[in-house]
Amino acid sequence: MKAEHWSLLVSVLAFLAAAWAMKYARSQARSAEGQLEVARRVHREQNEPYVIVDIQLHEAGSLLLVLIIQNVGPTLARNVRIAVTPNLTSTQGGDVAEALAQVIARPIAMMPPGRRLVYFFDSAVQRFESDLPMLFEFTVHSEGPMGPVEELKYTVDLRVLGETLVGQRATKPLEDRLDKVSKGLNELTGYYHQANQQAIAATRSRRMEEVRQRREAGQQNHATGSADGSSEPVGNA
Known part of the structure; x- marks a missing residue:
């Protein structure tokens, strides 16, 4: 092969190598930019407030449904605004519905991390027996230390809670609690008798x-009165 052919071949190979190196460098740069963007997003999300809205039982065994607004994120939330579809209604009357509407419409100036707001919503038993809406969609907008937080949406289905109460008497939670109290008192009485058995027996004997x-x-x-001859006086006939 002639020298000029070798020179041309070397030039072509050098060009291909340079093109491949440039393409690889661009790919690495795009990958680094993507990783950096992911890291920035993760860092931002880890340091943003996270405001949730839910409807749940007030506590285990309770018959009250409550509306809960809570900041479960690590930073302060500002200017929290909530919207709901459809509007919240309650079997407990228009006053409750109006109060809930005011809660939803009123912006919350700030919510520190862990802040939990609880509002009465409805009676669980009456709600599940009514024809009122059972499905709600909440939308939350807020601001964090780095500016506006991404819009959050929550779908709340009360039928999920209703299924947990199927076949349960309205007074069942109260009955269970009273039963626990009764068992506790019986155990306490038994312990008292065991610990004070001798004292109780002595008191009974003394009485x-x-x-x-x-x-x-x-x-x-x-007997003394009879021996002295004392008796009730007898009147003259």
Whole structure:
């Protein structure tokens, strides 16, 4: 092969190598930019407030449904605004519905991390027996330390809670609590008798002895009165 052919071949190979190196460098740069963007997004999300809205039972065994607004994020949330579809209604009347509407319409100036706001919503039993809406969609806008937070949407389906209460009497939670109290009192009474058995027996014996002495004293007084000839005076016929 002639020298000029070798020179041309070397030039072509060098060009291809340079093109490949440039393409690889661009690919690495795009990958680095993507990783950096992901890292920035993760860092931002980890340091943003996270305001959730939910409807749930007030506590385990409760018959009250409550509306809960809570900041579960690590930073302060500002200018929290909430919207809901459809409007919140309650079997407890228009006053409750109006109060809930005011809660939803009123912006919350700030919510520190862990702040939890609880509002009465409805009676669980009456709600599940009514024809009122059971599905709600909440939309939350807020601002964090780095500016506006991404819009959050929550779908709340009350039918999920209703299924957990199927077949349960309205007074069942109260009955269970009273049953626990009754068992506790019975156990306490048993412990008391075991710990004070001797004292209880001594007190019982003392009281029986006092009753016996009073009875003997009464019999003795009666016998003494009969021996002295004392009796009720008898009137003239």
